[in-house]
Amino acid sequence: MCWGCNPLCGGCQPPRQVSAQCPSCAWFNVFDIQFKGEPHQVACEKCGIDMTSFAVSKPRFCDRFRIECANPCGLSSKVEEGSRLTVCQNHSSIELWRPAPGVS
Numbered sequence: 001m002c003w004g005c006n007p008l009c010g011g012c013q014p015p016r017q018v019s020a021q022c023p024s025c026a027w028f029n030v031f032d033i034q035f036k037g038e039p040h041q042v043a044c045e046k047c048g049i050d051m052t053s054f055a056v057s058k059p060r061f062c063d064r065f066r067i068e069c070a071n072p073c074g075l076s077s078k079v080e081e082g083s084r085l086t087v088c089q090n091h092s093s094i095e096l097w098r099p100a101p102g103v104s
Contacts, residue, residue, distance in 0.1 A: 015071070017030055017032055018057075020054035022051065024047050025047040029042075029054075032055065035057040035070040057092075063077055065091070067091060070092035072092075
């Protein structure tokens with residue numbers, strides 16, 4: 001049980017941010033996750049290399065609610081036997097997702 005929401009966690013709701021290490025200079029960066037519309041370019045804070053592919057969420061099938069989600073949370077792989085499935089309150093529509101260049 002959490003006391004406060006960490007934007008990098010993504011355990012019980014979709015993460016809002018992602019941390020990524022720059023492949024060029026090894027600097028750790030934190031970006032807001034992009035999943036709606038065309039992604040805007042983000043760069044490493046230290047060396048300026050393009051890191052847009054790290055900031056774009058990767059859509060995945062949610063096993064819990066049986067839907068495709070553009071920004072899945074940690075609950076997407078947890079299916080509780082005998083539980084009643086309800087509508088996901090955090091669902092990110094796959095129709096809004098646009099892949100960044102180099103992201104599949």
